[in-house]
Amino acid sequence: MSLLDALARMEAVACGRARPVATVRHRHLAEHPLVLVPLTTAGENGAPLGVMLGTEPSAPTILTVAQPRDRDLRFAFLGRLAEAVLPHLESCQDEVELVERKETDPESGKRVTVETELCTDAPQLLVPTGPGVDFVRLLGRSTRFRRTAEEDPESEHPAPPRLPLLGRWLSHYGERARVPGSSLLLSMTGLLTRHWATGQSQLEDQHLGALLAWLAPPEGATGAEAALRAELGRDGRGRLLVPPAGPATDPAFDNELLAPALTRYDRGVPGAEEEVHELVATQLRPTWEAMWEGAGMLRTLPEAEHVPDRWRRDRQSYTHHRDRLRAAEPPQPRKDDAVTAARKLAMREQRQAELEAQEALDDPLVMAVRRLAGEAFFAEVLEVEMAYSQGKRPSPRPLVTVHTQDAPLLTDGDKLHRRLPEGGQQRAELVEMAGPGELVLRLVNGMGRAKEPAPGTVPRKGDLVCWTLFEHAPRGGPGLPEPEETPWTHGGPPGERSAERPDPVTSEDVL
Amino acid sequence: MTPSLPKQTPPSGAPEPSGASGTSSGPGASGPAAQGAPPAPAPAGASPRRLAELRGGPDVPHKHLDARALAALAANPGCRRRALLDGAGVDKSAVAQALGSPAPFGQSQFALVRGNAFEARVKADGGEVLLALLCEQVGEARPEPAQVVVPDLTADGPAGRVERTRLALAEVPEGRWALLDHPWLSLRVAGSTAYLEPDALAVHPDGSLSIIEIKSFPILDGAADTVKAGAAARQSAVYALALENQPRAVRESALLVCPKDFSNLPAAGLLPLRKQIAATRRQLRRLTRLEEIAAELPDGLHFAPTQEPEELAAAVESVPATYAPECLSTCELAFHCRQRARDAGSVVALGRSVRGELGGLATVPDVLAAASGDPDSAASRDPAAALLRRAAALRAEALEDAAARGRAREASETGAVRDAEVG
Numbered sequence: 001m002s003l004l005d006a007l008a009r010m011e012a013v014a015c016g017r018a019r020p021v022a023t024v025r026h027r028h029l030a031e032h033p034l035v036l037v038p039l040t041t042a043g044e045n046g047a048p049l050g051v052m053l054g055t056e057p058s059a060p061t062i063l064t065v066a067q068p069r070d071r072d073l074r075f076a077f078l079g080r081l082a083e084a085v086l087p088h089l090e091s092c093q094d095e096v097e098l099v100e101r102k103e104t105d106p107e108s109g110k111r112v113t114v115e116t117e118l119c120t121d122a123p124q125l126l127v128p129t130g131p132g133v134d135f136v137r138l139l140g141r142s143t144r145f146r147r148t149a150e151e152d153p154e155s156e157h158p159a160p161p162r163l164p165l166l167g168r169w170l171s172h173y174g175e176r177a178r179v180p181g182s183s184l185l186l187s188m189t190g191l192l193t194r195h196w197a198t199g200q201s202q203l204e205d206q207h208l209g210a211l212l213a214w215l216a217p218p219e220g221a222t223g224a225e226a227a228l229r230a231e232l233g234r235d236g237r238g239r240l241l242v243p244p245a246g247p248a249t250d251p252a253f254d255n256e257l258l259a260p261a262l263t264r265y266d267r268g269v270p271g272a273e274e275e276v277h278e279l280v281a282t283q284l285r286p287t288w289e290a291m292w293e294g295a296g297m298l299r300t301l302p303e304a305e306h307v308p309d310r311w312r313r314d315r316q317s318y319t320h321h322r323d324r325l326r327a328a329e330p331p332q333p334r335k336d337d338a339v340t341a342a343r344k345l346a347m348r349e350q351r352q353a354e355l356e357a358q359e360a361l362d363d364p365l366v367m368a369v370r371r372l373a374g375e376a377f378f379a380e381v382l383e384v385e386m387a388y389s390q391g392k393r394p395s396p397r398p399l400v401t402v403h404t405q406d407a408p409l410l411t412d413g414d415k416l417h418r419r420l421p422e423g424g425q426q427r428a429e430l431v432e433m434a435g436p437g438e439l440v441l442r443l444v445n446g447m448g449r450a451k452e453p454a455p456g457t458v459p460r461k462g463d464l465v466c467w468t469l470f471e472h473a474p475r476g477g478p479g480l481p482e483p484e485e486t487p488w489t490h491g492g493p494p495g496e497r498s499a500e501r502p503d504p505v506t507s508e509d510v511l
Numbered sequence: 512m513t514p515s516l517p518k519q520t521p522p523s524g525a526p527e528p529s530g531a532s533g534t535s536s537g538p539g540a541s542g543p544a545a546q547g548a549p550p551a552p553a554p555a556g557a558s559p560r561r562l563a564e565l566r567g568g569p570d571v572p573h574k575h576l577d578a579r580a581l582a583a584l585a586a587n588p589g590c591r592r593r594a595l596l597d598g599a600g601v602d603k604s605a606v607a608q609a610l611g612s613p614a615p616f617g618q619s620q621f622a623l624v625r626g627n628a629f630e631a632r633v634k635a636d637g638g639e640v641l642l643a644l645l646c647e648q649v650g651e652a653r654p655e656p657a658q659v660v661v662p663d664l665t666a667d668g669p670a671g672r673v674e675r676t677r678l679a680l681a682e683v684p685e686g687r688w689a690l691l692d693h694p695w696l697s698l699r700v701a702g703s704t705a706y707l708e709p710d711a712l713a714v715h716p717d718g719s720l721s722i723i724e725i726k727s728f729p730i731l732d733g734a735a736d737t738v739k740a741g742a743a744a745r746q747s748a749v750y751a752l753a754l755e756n757q758p759r760a761v762r763e764s765a766l767l768v769c770p771k772d773f774s775n776l777p778a779a780g781l782l783p784l785r786k787q788i789a790a791t792r793r794q795l796r797r798l799t800r801l802e803e804i805a806a807e808l809p810d811g812l813h814f815a816p817t818q819e820p821e822e823l824a825a826a827v828e829s830v831p832a833t834y835a836p837e838c839l840s841t842c843e844l845a846f847h848c849r850q851r852a853r854d855a856g857s858v859v860a861l862g863r864s865v866r867g868e869l870g871g872l873a874t875v876p877d878v879l880a881a882a883s884g885d886p887d888s889a890a891s892r893d894p895a896a897a898l899l900r901r902a903a904a905l906r907a908e909a910l911e912d913a914a915a916r917g918r919a920r921e922a923s924e925t926g927a928v929r930d931a932e933v934g
Binding site for chain 1: 612613615616617618619620621622623624625626727728729731732733770772773774836837839840846853856858860861862864865867868869875876878879882898899901902903905906908909910912913916917920
């Protein structure tokens, strides 16, 4: 945790409510996100208990499983889930814009410009917590290899028709959520903690109810008091006042209420199915409301400048997946081959560096963290002296003397970056430390091709300029080989990809 | 519940405590402490009598340390409160309940049922499945089921079961496989005996031992949850430490058996233990010895949950705690300690990592005073104060900047509305 974030937490402790750690919204928030609140059955991997979903706070759909261990009921539930979620996930497939993209021509090896489709929007999925994101990934993994009756007529337990498709979409969203700065699938706790600091630890912030208690404590209560009530408060029947945001349920709820209801269902008691449904719904509703409350808070922040750029990448990712589905490619493999895995990692590292730079540029409060760390500084221009490079065609290399009150960690020759008023960026080098806080910089690019610098590209005396030690658009490392050229050290070429087999069925899954 | 005292302890002249559970209660303790003299820090650890006193008398049930508690204790070795209460066998969850901050721990019966069903399934057929998984992982030939020794480990009381396990391990003939189902091990920790019950132990034909841990979280596509696998490794490391006082060598990797993917079929993997053993050993040695902590407590002080809440709170307060938010998931008293830490304004309540750049400033008011640059405050003279003042200034500047931009935006929006109305 940075010192500034720690300070914000202490301010929150002192004033009894959350304090901002961002002044703009750093993630895309769709006008109508699909909010998904899942619950699972304890002890079983990926056995859903119920879900509440919808794009409007007033119109949720509640789906539940009356007996989570019954395979047929589970499939019926997942089939209904697919019918509820897929229309949203497929809603942006057909509205496209044409964009130009550089591509290497496979025959000539030249870079050519091709026109491709890009969906103008992409559906967004919001879940309550980090484990909720994992659960989306797990649901995708557990359903994408299933076979429908059409694919495998012999199967004793065929999957509902659109379930494997849902699995592939959820797998894609789950995988995309690992990319720093992506916004296709986000957790509410992640979103809120990015923008506000509470007076509790990061660990406690994972509890959505406690987090919201700090953000909007009720009249007359401090955040800490409200959060404690959200964590531990129980009603007369021993139920938590604020049930966990899932996907795990409260063990006391399982033992005292759910287990007897399931037993009644197993015995065939009339009305037991509705009872289970209503019980699960009581655990879902508070989280559902919390989700929309959180979304409303996020909307009070203006969107950061670079968010549309990053959202464009999410749209690209969505469009690519649409294309793979349309090309009838097999489902995502269980494990990536070596080159794909290395590419994904390299891409995520690059996105992380980019995200850090963009958030700092968009938000003075994030830039303050970098300034305190000596990775950026504000400086006033004291003097500008024109100079030229030594070469056949001398180019402008003005020397700019600046004064800063920040404490950047610099040595001679270090590269510095700044944003130009007209957009674009400019690089400079540190020539010398002239005195305490006084630096002489040499501008090295961003001034046009002419002998005289383009107007507005050289700061003037008295200007206040923010310089960073980090690049604004960091580049990734060198390219990686094609999968068929995987070196033997990494297992060699993966060979022909065969369709993966579905997971085996075990007798114990059936009640 | 059974007391931790081994039956062999020579009886002393002191009156015997009436055991809570007749069959296995051992008599009280060694001489001096029992005579009411100040407890001498004996190398053998705190006397069982002293520990019983701390629990609130011989009638208060003794809660044994288990491997999970030991692993959690090793994760926060500086906490004297936890070391003492766990070591003395105090039922912390009853204490937390009495203090009004009950621990929200519990296990869902669904998880319990499923976990037990899985373990029973894996251990069915005399452990054939388990040994097959083990052989597959370590690359040894599978034994014929008839060739595997499966000793009976039933015995009375923890000490008896530990002894029975020891004998069973010694009796395995050379060159044979053996599988011990739920053996009992003992380990002396900070002057108290902990009894441990691994899921299973396997004896290889070469005479070495493998620890087997059966867990109910899945191995999905060959990978398990790192946090849960890490906890299983720490737990196994505790077993490995407990196995050090017997002649057989313990293999450096434990076998982790979990459900495969979404099924109830077993999948296995090897858990390397070397680092975990070294780390756990070091942490357990760092635990302040119980008798040292106990010696600092006034006579007559005890932790029986039945006493008046104020007295109990005072008793708990007399042993210093080292609270960190990580405690919330492992210690029953964590919510009580958290409240105390918050009341005291401790910065660690916000996370251990917060402390890093705060120098000697340990409370929130001190940090805020130092950050505000209040010259009258002692906190402002802390070496960390300059950095804090700078951080506070940067934060205020950025917030002011953002507020100004917000006002500008609002103004332009209302301006646009006015223009629209005019137009």
